[in-house]
Amino acid sequence: MNRYKNINRRKSNRIYIGNIAIGNNAPISIQSMTNTHTEDINKTIEQIISLKRVGADIVRVSIPTLEAVAAFSVIKKSVDVPLIADIHFDYRLAIKSIKNGADCLRINPGNIGNKKRISEIINHAKDKNIPIRIGVNSGSLERDILKKYKFPTPDALVESAIRHVEFLDTLNFSQFKVSIKTSDVFSTIKANQILSKKITQPIHIGITEAGGIRNGTVKSSIGIATLLSEGIGDTLRISLAADPVEEVKVGYDILKTLGIRKRGINFIACPTCSRQEFDVIDVVKRLEKKLEDISISMDVSIIGCIVNGIGEAKIASLGIAGNSKKSALYKDGVRQKNKIDNKDIVDELEIQIRKKVALLEKLSNDA
Ligand code: SF4
Secondary structure, three states, X not given: OOOOOOOOOOOOOOEEEOOEEEOOOOOOEEEEEOOOOOOOHHHHHHHHHHHHHOOOOEEEEEOXXXXXXXXXXXXXXXXXXXXXXXEOOOHHHHHHHHHOOOOEEEEOHHHHOOHHHHHHHHHHHHHHOOOEEEEEEHHHOOHHHHHHHOOOOHHHHHHHHHHHHHHHHHOOOOOEEEEEEOOOHHHHHHHHHHHHHHOOOOEEXXXXXXXXXXXXXXXXXXXHHHHHHOOXXXXXXXXXXXXXXXXXXXXXXXXXHOOOOOOOEEEEEOOOOOOOOOOHHHHHHHHHHHOOOOOXXXXXXXXXXXXXXXXXXXXXXXEEEOOOOEEEEEEOOEEOOOOEEHHHHHHHHHHHHHHHHHHHHXXXXXX
16 A cells, blocks of 8 residues: 655765765765774774664765875775765865775865865776765855855855855866765755756755754654655765764665655554553563564564554554453454463564564565
8 A cells, every 4th residue: 555645856866885875866975974983993893784784775984094094995895885985175085085996085175275176086987987975964055155155054055065066067077976964954954945956966954963863863753754745855874973873774764754665664653551451561672572583574463452453453564462361363464363471572573573584585585
């Protein structure tokens, strides 16, 4: 059943970061960024693998030093997810990152300095045929623009972005995407709405420095979902002061909620009340953790009693309707003869979900 409204995506050019297509109707990709010291090669690789496990399409790695560029070269050879090198201030680090295998660069031309240096970076990007992201942030606007607008307003941010876009045009370079981010949700929305009408490149969206898990998730969801539902945004990053794995999970939850892209188990769970026949919150928490490796999408309802349990279970792939001591299990809307002991719900549901995933994977491989 399609419960979602259709969203008309804004048309844009397409670029590729490694094997991931961005723009021109490609699936909206989810990025995150490592927060290890890049020089700590093992920890950085470990974190990239954890990010990939929960579905990160692309991972960004910051390159603040020459040691980080050297580490990047080793890291790149050890992982199979496309990597973006994040560069600020030093154009030489950008060039070395390109030489060390970056699939894309993220630069803020405003802090790279003069046009000659930016041109050098672009020449190397052309040589290796890799794209770049022009990232404009409210915290690092060019002085003259800030002076003109007095404040990093949406128009000021767009003017900065367009200045960079026009400069790249003069260099005959079109393989780039653009982002405008602020920590203010409405400024970010407004700036991206204006930008989306002025450029043909893909747009990377996000609310920068959004905060901790709860606050950051709420801000990001409001900002990103507003833009996505207007068709704006080709790739996204949730910025949380938290384990970056959470960023990827929140990103998927936003895309799942909007019906744009699905991944993993979509739990439909009740908030619980005194009618609950088993500990719904604990069951959901444990299953979320156990099943985060699953990429195939599936609705699973876990409802504490029969008030809503039967109705939800009937429209989910798998569902539990809580009942005294033993609860009813539904598969594809059909109630199963054998009830599940309430203390076995987590184990039994995991078995059932994995069985169903294996079957769906086989069907899609055979197709
Ligand atoms: Fe309470 Fe049942 Fe509603 Fe869950 S479904 S909140 S247990 S009444």
